[in-house]
Amino acid sequence: MKNGPVDRKGLSFTPFITTISHHRAILISVIGLQAHLIVLVADLISTKRI
Structure with missing residues (x-):
């Protein structure tokens, strides 16, 4: 019973982390x-001033 929600969270979090890394x-x-x-x-401004 305990392993079910943990596995679901792991599966849901891994793509979320990859999207964050891509956005970063x-x-x-x-x-x-x-x-x-x-x-x-x-550089353009400095050359125009000179």
Whole structure:
């Protein structure tokens, strides 16, 4: 009786963890792209000022 709900929880939590890891990877890549764009914009502004 005790093993049933534990197994169900394990099965339900594993895909949830994988989706979190996928979202985290997407967020990291988006943040990286935004940081790259900010650096490019900063370079353009600095070159225009000079």
